[in-house]
Amino acid sequence: xxxxxxxxxxxxxxxxxxxxxxxxxxxxxxxxxxxxxxxxxxxxxxxxxxxxxxxxxxxxxxxxxxxxxxxxxxxxxxxxxxxxxxxxxxxxxxxxxxxxxxxxxxxxxxxxxxxxxxxxxxxxxxxxxxxxxxxxxxxxxxxxxxxxxxxxxxxxxxxxxxxxxxxxxxxxxxxxxxxxxxxxxxxxxxxxxxxxxxxxxxxxxxxxxxxxxxxxxxxxxxxxxxxxxxxxxxxxxxxxxxxxxxxxxxxxxxxxxxxxxxxxxxxxxxxxxxxxxxxxxxxxxxxxxxxxxxxxxxxxxxxxxxxxxxxxxxxxxxxxxxxxxxxxxxxxxxxxxxxxxxxxxxxxxxxxxxxxxxxxxxxxxxxxxxxxxxxxxxxxxxxxxxxxxxxxxxxxxxxxxxxxxxxx
Amino acid sequence: xxxxxxxxxxxxxxxxxxxxxxxxxxxxxxxxxxxxxxxxxxxxxxxxxxxxxxxxxxxxxxxxxxxxxxxxxxxxxxxxxxxxxxxxxxxxxxxxxxxxxxxxxxxxxxxxxxxxxxxxxxxxxxxxxxxxxxxxxxxxxxxxxxxxxxxxxxxxxxxxxxxxxxxxxxxxxxxxxxxxxxxxxxxxxxxxxxxxxxxxxxxxxxxxxxxxxxxxxxxxxxxxxxxxxxxxxxxxxxxxxxxxxxxxxxxxxxxxxxxxxxxxxxxxxxxxxxxxxxxxxxxxxxxxxxxxxxxxxxxxxxxxxxxxxxxxxxxxxxxxxxxxxxxxxxxxxxxxxxxxxxxxxxxxxxxxxxxxxxxxxxxxxxxxxxxxxxxxxxxxxxxxxxxxxxxxxxxxxxxxxxxxxxxxxxxxxxxxxxxxxxxxxxxxxxxxxxxxxx
Numbered sequence: 001x002x003x004x005x006x007x008x009x010x011x012x013x014x015x016x017x018x019x020x021x022x023x024x025x026x027x028x029x030x031x032x033x034x035x036x037x038x039x040x041x042x043x044x045x046x047x048x049x050x051x052x053x054x055x056x057x058x059x060x061x062x063x064x065x066x067x068x069x070x071x072x073x074x075x076x077x078x079x080x081x082x083x084x085x086x087x088x089x090x091x092x093x094x095x096x097x098x099x100x101x102x103x104x105x106x107x108x109x110x111x112x113x114x115x116x117x118x119x120x121x122x123x124x125x126x127x128x129x130x131x132x133x134x135x136x137x138x139x140x141x142x143x144x145x146x147x148x149x150x151x152x153x154x155x156x157x158x159x160x161x162x163x164x165x166x167x168x169x170x171x172x173x174x175x176x177x178x179x180x181x182x183x184x185x186x187x188x189x190x191x192x193x194x195x196x197x198x199x200x201x202x203x204x205x206x207x208x209x210x211x212x213x214x215x216x217x218x219x220x221x222x223x224x225x226x227x228x229x230x231x232x233x234x235x236x237x238x239x240x241x242x243x244x245x246x247x248x249x250x251x252x253x254x255x256x257x258x259x260x261x262x263x264x265x266x267x268x269x270x271x272x273x274x275x276x277x278x279x280x281x282x283x284x285x286x287x288x289x290x291x292x293x294x295x296x297x298x299x300x301x302x303x304x305x306x307x308x309x310x311x312x313x314x315x316x317x318x319x320x321x322x323x324x325x326x327x328x329x330x331x332x333x334x335x336x337x338x339x340x341x342x343x344x345x346x347x348x349x350x351x352x353x354x355x356x357x358x359x360x361x362x363x364x365x366x367x368x369x370x371x372x373x374x375x376x377x378x379x380x381x382x383x384x385x386x387x388x389x390x391x392x393x394x395x396x397x398x399x400x401x402x403x404x405x406x407x408x
Numbered sequence: 409x410x411x412x413x414x415x416x417x418x419x420x421x422x423x424x425x426x427x428x429x430x431x432x433x434x435x436x437x438x439x440x441x442x443x444x445x446x447x448x449x450x451x452x453x454x455x456x457x458x459x460x461x462x463x464x465x466x467x468x469x470x471x472x473x474x475x476x477x478x479x480x481x482x483x484x485x486x487x488x489x490x491x492x493x494x495x496x497x498x499x500x501x502x503x504x505x506x507x508x509x510x511x512x513x514x515x516x517x518x519x520x521x522x523x524x525x526x527x528x529x530x531x532x533x534x535x536x537x538x539x540x541x542x543x544x545x546x547x548x549x550x551x552x553x554x555x556x557x558x559x560x561x562x563x564x565x566x567x568x569x570x571x572x573x574x575x576x577x578x579x580x581x582x583x584x585x586x587x588x589x590x591x592x593x594x595x596x597x598x599x600x601x602x603x604x605x606x607x608x609x610x611x612x613x614x615x616x617x618x619x620x621x622x623x624x625x626x627x628x629x630x631x632x633x634x635x636x637x638x639x640x641x642x643x644x645x646x647x648x649x650x651x652x653x654x655x656x657x658x659x660x661x662x663x664x665x666x667x668x669x670x671x672x673x674x675x676x677x678x679x680x681x682x683x684x685x686x687x688x689x690x691x692x693x694x695x696x697x698x699x700x701x702x703x704x705x706x707x708x709x710x711x712x713x714x715x716x717x718x719x720x721x722x723x724x725x726x727x728x729x730x731x732x733x734x735x736x737x738x739x740x741x742x743x744x745x746x747x748x749x750x751x752x753x754x755x756x757x758x759x760x761x762x763x764x765x766x767x768x769x770x771x772x773x774x775x776x777x778x779x780x781x782x783x784x785x786x787x788x789x790x791x792x793x794x795x796x797x798x799x800x801x802x803x804x805x806x807x808x809x810x811x812x813x814x815x816x817x818x819x820x821x822x823x824x825x826x827x828x829x830x831x832x833x834x835x836x837x838x839x840x841x842x843x844x845x846x
Binding site: 051134388 | 443447451455458461462594671675681684686687688693694697700703704705778782785788796812816820827828831
């Protein structure tokens with residue numbers, strides 16, 4: 001008995017097979033979709049060309065090299081109004097990265113603390129954290145940013161109040177909180193001690209390398225002999241001890257440049273504008289509320305049996321946390337955590353609400369207004385955010401694949 | 409053994425002592441406090457810090473609220489009343505700004521004699537959304553939910569009724585088009601016909617026909633321009649339209665991303681990553697600055713509509729990722745079971761896969777909705793007057809210059825109520841749809 005062939009012979013191809021035969025239908029659908037998309041893109045592109053021609057504009061990125069002609073009040077790299085639009089964009093990018101990095105760090109700290117405390121058996125603290133999380137999660141972040149900015153501007157003293165007649169004073173004798181910004185001491189190398197600072201930096205780098213090596217060694221020791229070496233304390237010592245000893249051996253090459261009242265404003269120190277601080281705090285507390293929920297969910301996702309099993313094996317609570325609970329909870333926590341970091345980075349574009357000069361305000365704002373290059377400017381801006389997101393999510397996927405449960 | 413006991417023990421108690429109360433530390437408030445507030449020295453410290461914090465916050469907020477002034481014409485008037493009643497410099501909220509301007513904060517510059525229209529639209533929204541949210545509401549109301557979007561647009565924007573009726577007629581034409589197409593050739597063609605016929609009808613028949621009908625029989629409401637829309641109403645319109653449109657689009661994108669058709673998969677991935685990778689505010693600027701480049705010269709396009717489309721695209725990309733998670737979480741056996749029953753792709757999705765996948769993704773979907781609703785505040789940057797934009801406008805007047813907190817609290821409370829209600833509803837829905845044994 002021969003099996004009935006379930007596919008008709010090839011030579012009898014009929015046109016209707018393009019719709020009815022599953023082998024060809026998927027191809028038909030895809031070609032149809034491709035044609036529709038190609039037509040749509042062509043239509044958009046043609047419209048753009050016609051519109052650009054009608055406006056007398058061309059498509060040219062040459063404006064990036066032209067003189068910007070506007071000032072940026074907060075810049076991590078040297079910049080003046082004589083610099084180019086490209087450099088202004090770079091200043092903006094660095095400012096975006098700065099607030100994103102500061103925000104992610106603080107959000108992680110706040111979120112972890114709030115998430116753990118929400119699970120606390122202390123009723124009062126758990127309730128306070130619940131109120132915090134619900135209050136921040138359910139109100140737009142833009143409102144928080146504006147509110148924090150208003151707090152900083154309204155309730156802090158002006159620099160004048162730090163003078164002889166004013167009633168304001170420096171925090172810890174070195175930090176000035178004013179309605180223009182917060183001034184913190186700036187570490188500056190002593191004259192002719194630049195090499196010593198670099199030596200210090202090198203020592204810190206070497207210490208970090210040593211910590212990594214030591215951790216690997218401790219892990220191998222544990223896996224081969226079962227002996228557990230102290231990791232946390234040794235890492236701490238490795239990080240701080242060489243740097244501190246070297247600092248004193250090199251004759252204390254760094255001094256602190258304190259902010260001082262000169263005229264109507266503070267001179268010296270590092271000035272963090274209120275726009276930066278408001279944005280930083282609002283973004284961190286807002287994202288922190290989401291991270292708190294993620295952390296809480298992650299800890300709850302590890303079943304109680306795991307803790308009990310670890311205790312039954314005779315592990316102490318700290319080891320139970322480090323070796324049993326955290327590795328499993330982190331697997332649940334990390335992916336949404338990274339996407340929260342991404343959200344924070346993208347939300348930093350709301351800097352426009354407080355006048356912080358991030359990349360959207362320089363490249364996507366003033367540069368576009370001055371040069372009239374909306375198309376090119378928005379394209380570059382979108383590309384920057386897209387690349388940033390893709391890099392972060394690619395690294396997340398990589399990390400995810402290294403820690404996920406290996407099955408089948 | 410018992411007899412041995414009786415002989416060795418000289419005294420056996422015959423009457424029991426009545427049960428006493430538990431010790432004072434083991435009952436009532438004291439027990440609760442010992443367990444929940446002071447179970448260890450660390451917890452005791454936390455409790456004290458927490459109490460101090462709460463006391464500090466209350467000390468600042470309560471007098472401010474208690475002394476609030478609700479009816480005054482301006483901030484200066486507020487201050488005068490405060491100085492007269494509570495003494496100069498006393499903390500005092502001036503909620504007069506809300507009682508003075510609440511209509512503007514809620515409805516923007518909508519003509520005040522037409523306020524009945526947004527209010528009716530809101531009431532009808534409740535009626536339309538009830539059968540979608542709660543299964544106990546009569547199912548026939550779903551028909552009303554289906555026509556509500558068109559009715560809402562007509563109520564709010566006004567104009568003659570004909571274009572709106574003809575839009576509905578276009579949808580109605582889709583049904584016979586599907587039947588005829590499916591019967592004559594194949595279901596696939598039926599679907600194509602059901603999509604193509606209404607679109608052709610709207611593009612070619614609707615404009616002349618509605619023009620003719622409007623001039624012949626001008627039945628309708630007074631037209632209200634888009635720039636009159638503002639305040640919380642605008643956030644609500646954008647939010648609700650975005651929510652209603654982004655769910656189906658998100659489902660399609662998620663299915664596209666899971667698809668075996670390489671081209672469809674690639675396009676879905678590209679769209680999702682592009683939308684998610686760039687902040688919404690950049691997309692909104694694109695919609696307001698660049699859209700004119702991409703459309704034929706001379707096209708005008710309502711800004712509110714552009715914003716709705718952008719917000720929908722943005723949210724649908726997030727939605728697609730959430731639903732993809734749900735699809736991926738389903739065991740492979742479910743897909744294989746659907747195949748082995750001989751269901752085709754759409755039937756398998758509709759009857760087996762999606763009901764389960766969507767159920768898994770409910771928390772994520774509602775979180776996306778909440779995020780979308782909160783993101784509607786970003787339209788302030790492209791010049792639409794949402795509540796935050798209006799609060800800036802109110803602050804710019806001489807009467808209310810310098811007033812912050814009262815406005816922030818009011819706006820924040822509006823959003824909080826809506827978002828909190830959504831998250832509670834998602835919890836209720838999860839509870840209701842839970843089928844596993846616990």
